[in-house]
Amino acid sequence: xxxxxxxxxxxxxxxxxxxxxxxxxxxxxxxxxxxxxxxxxxxxxxxxxxxxxxxxxxxxxxxxxxxxxxxxxxx
Numbered sequence: 166x167x168x169x170x171x172x173x174x175x176x177x178x179x180x181x182x183x184x185x186x187x188x189x190x191x192x193x194x195x196x197x198x199x200x201x202x203x204x205x206x207x208x209x210x211x212x213x214x215x216x217x218x219x220x221x222x223x224x225x226x227x228x229x230x231x232x233x234x235x236x237x238x239x240x
């Protein structure tokens with residue numbers, strides 16, 4: 166999907182019910198695409214003097230059972 170913008174400052178996903186892990190994977194893809202944008206590259210060059218390490222952490226979602234408990238509908 167093409168948003169016709171240089172950057173996104175907030176990605177908010179409302180997911181009352183659905184595929185939590187599919188959403189996680191979609192957010193990871195969006196993040197990886199963001200790292201390649203001109204906007205991010207300009208930001209990175211402008212802040213390089215403040216950075217000690219460019220290694221980005223890879224995060225994993227919680228285990229499936231914990232995710233079900235967190236994202237279940239509150240009553």
